[in-house]
Amino acid sequence: MNQGNKQGLSDSKGLRRVRWVFGIIAFACCFGIIILQPPSALYYPHLPFMGFFKRAFYILLMSFSICLYRIVKGPTPPDRIVAVDILGVLIVGFCALMNITTHRSWYIDIGIAWALQSFIAALALAKYLEGRGLDE
Amino acid sequence: MLSRNIWKGGASMSDLIGLLFVGVGIAFDFFGCLGLIRLPDVYNRLQAATKSVTLGTCSILFGAFLILGITPAGLKALLCIVFIVLTSPVSAHAVARGAYISGVKLWEGSVVDMYKEVAPVRDKIKDQKA
Numbered sequence: 001m002n003q004g005n006k007q008g009l010s011d012s013k014g015l016r017r018v019r020w021v022f023g024i025i026a027f028a029c030c031f032g033i034i035i036l037q038p039p040s041a042l043y044y045p046h047l048p049f050m051g052f053f054k055r056a057f058y059i060l061l062m063s064f065s066i067c068l069y070r071i072v073k074g075p076t077p078p079d080r081i082v083a084v085d086i087l088g089v090l091i092v093g094f095c096a097l098m099n100i101t102t103h104r105s106w107y108i109d110i111g112i113a114w115a116l117q118s119f120i121a122a123l124a125l126a127k128y129l130e131g132r133g134l135d136e
Numbered sequence: 137m138l139s140r141n142i143w144k145g146g147a148s149m150s151d152l153i154g155l156l157f158v159g160v161g162i163a164f165d166f167f168g169c170l171g172l173i174r175l176p177d178v179y180n181r182l183q184a185a186t187k188s189v190t191l192g193t194c195s196i197l198f199g200a201f202l203i204l205g206i207t208p209a210g211l212k213a214l215l216c217i218v219f220i221v222l223t224s225p226v227s228a229h230a231v232a233r234g235a236y237i238s239g240v241k242l243w244e245g246s247v248v249d250m251y252k253e254v255a256p257v258r259d260k261i262k263d264q265k266a
Binding site for chain 2: 048049052056059060062063066067069070076077078079081082083085086089090092093096097099100105108109111112115116118119122123125126127128129130131
């Protein structure tokens with residue numbers, strides 16, 4: 001295990017530190033833009049929870065972009081499959097939030113269908129990874 | 137059913153509890169996706185992301201049920217919780233097994249690999265087929 005740790009630290013220490021600093025600055029900027037918005041009660045006085053749902057949607061969109069980054073950059077195929085699976089589960093939550101805010105009840109129907117569809121897709125891709133046919 | 141609208145009129149107690157559930161679920165979703173970019177390995181990412189994102193989405197759906205009340209949409213949210221709880225661990229297990237069999241290596245800092253003794257190797261499966 002000690003050898004493994006030494007191999008894991010094979011990147012130069014300065015590079016790791018620069019990556020950490022840039023990542024923390026990027027996340028701080030995103031959260032600053034999301035949290036420090038002007039209060040939405042100024043613009044929408046008749047919609048009491050608009051600011052809460054606005055921030056919730058922005059945080060969900062950040063999660064979507066993280067998943068898309070992992071899909072684009074992922075070094076191995078299972079990484080991409082995991083990210084697609086997670087994206088499907090996130091979209092179900094997004095549909096539930098849309099159902100709350102707009103009171104259109106067909107959004108939750110889309111959520112149910114998306115959950116089942118992404119389950120079948122993940123199983124098929126896992127079978128493909130194992131190198132077997134789909135009919136076994 | 138649209139008379140219970142949280143936009144118009146005051147929010148009742150169940151609406152506030154539902155909003156609390158929605159906030160907790162959003163936090164769980166975001167931390168799960170943070171694990172998806174932070175952790176070093178396929179198996180670690182799967183471990184971190186699947187559990188917390190499943191719990192977060194279930195929390196959002198339960199908050200939706202509390203806000204919408206016993207309406208068709210609320211009951212569909214409960215049904216969706218059942219679907220996600222049943223299907224998400226199964227797909228995660230299948231993807232992890234497929235990743236191991238297809239030959240993705242563990243992170244160098246991993247301590248133990250007990251599946252190595254019993255796991256079928258991909259070449260063996262091909263030999264059995266041929």
